[in-house]
Amino acid sequence: MFRWVINLWQSIFGRAKKSNDLSPIIEKRLEPLIITDLRGELPTHPDKKYRIRNGPFTHIAIHHSLTDVGSAASFNRYHIENNDWPGIGYAYVISKDGTIEWCWDHNIKTYHVGNSNGFALGLVNVGDYNSTRPPLIQVEACLRLIQKVAPDIPVDKVWGHQEYPNYEWKKCPGNNWNMEEFRNKLQLLKEGRYKFKAFREV
Numbered sequence: 045m046f047r048w049v050i051n052l053w054q055s056i057f058g059r060a061k062k063s064n065d066l067s068p069i070i071e072k073r074l075e076p077l078i079i080t081d082l083r084g085e086l087p088t089h090p091d092k093k094y095r096i097r098n099g100p101f102t103h104i105a106i107h108h109s110l111t112d113v114g115s116a117a118s119f120n121r122y123h124i125e126n127n128d129w130p131g132i133g134y135a136y137v138i139s140k141d142g143t144i145e146w147c148w149d150h151n152i153k154t155y156h157v158g159n160s161n162g163f164a165l166g167l168v169n170v171g172d173y174n175s176t177r178p179p180l181i182q183v184e185a186c187l188r189l190i191q192k193v194a195p196d197i198p199v200d201k202v203w204g205h206q207e208y209p210n211y212e213w214k215k216c217p218g219n220n221w222n223m224e225e226f227r228n229k230l231q232l233l234k235e236g237r238y239k240f241k242a243f244r245e246v
């Protein structure tokens with residue numbers, strides 16, 4: 045009887061304590077998120093330079109690369125040579141295996157969503173998600189990345205490229221990347237209730 049009461053007490057107390065533990069605790073229990081810092085390492089346009097934002101970013105923009113493969117280096121080359129941009133347009137590149145490349149400081153106003161560049165931080169997921177489905181580990185890496193680098197951005201400010209003004213026509217991040225579902229998962233993560241499936245607990 046006594047033991048039962050203690051167990052009950054501990055389970056209530058334990059649970060109450062747990063509900064106050066938000067995502068950092070969950071992060072700690074997962075295998076580490078691998079982020080390679082390439083800031084200042086990637087080649088840039090010979091005479092063009094990105095500007096600094098006027099204020100902190102308030103939104104996140106999710107893209108897909110529309111290519112089967114790619115990396116920060118290849119997108120950087122493409123954006124400079126084909127688009128004549130100062131450098132890669134994305135702050136982060138998320139690979140299909142869930143590893144991440146970090147390309148720009150968050151205060152750099154890179155090109156990726158036109159008139160919204162000033163207030164949106166751009167993340168790209170390598171893949172063509174109109175023709176294939178994103179691997180779960182990539183989706184989960186994207187969730188973890190957002191929670192790690194922009195914990196204060198509410199989920200309703202996390203938009204797919206095509207949700208930005210003037211980009212309704214753009215199928216980005218792809219028909220198979222469901223933004224509603226993604227935001228629901230991010231909300232669960234913020235509440236400490238998202239259960240990771242692709243990342244292992246350690």
Ligand SMILES: [Zn+2]
Pocket residue numbers: 106107108205216217
């Ligand atoms: Zn896009």
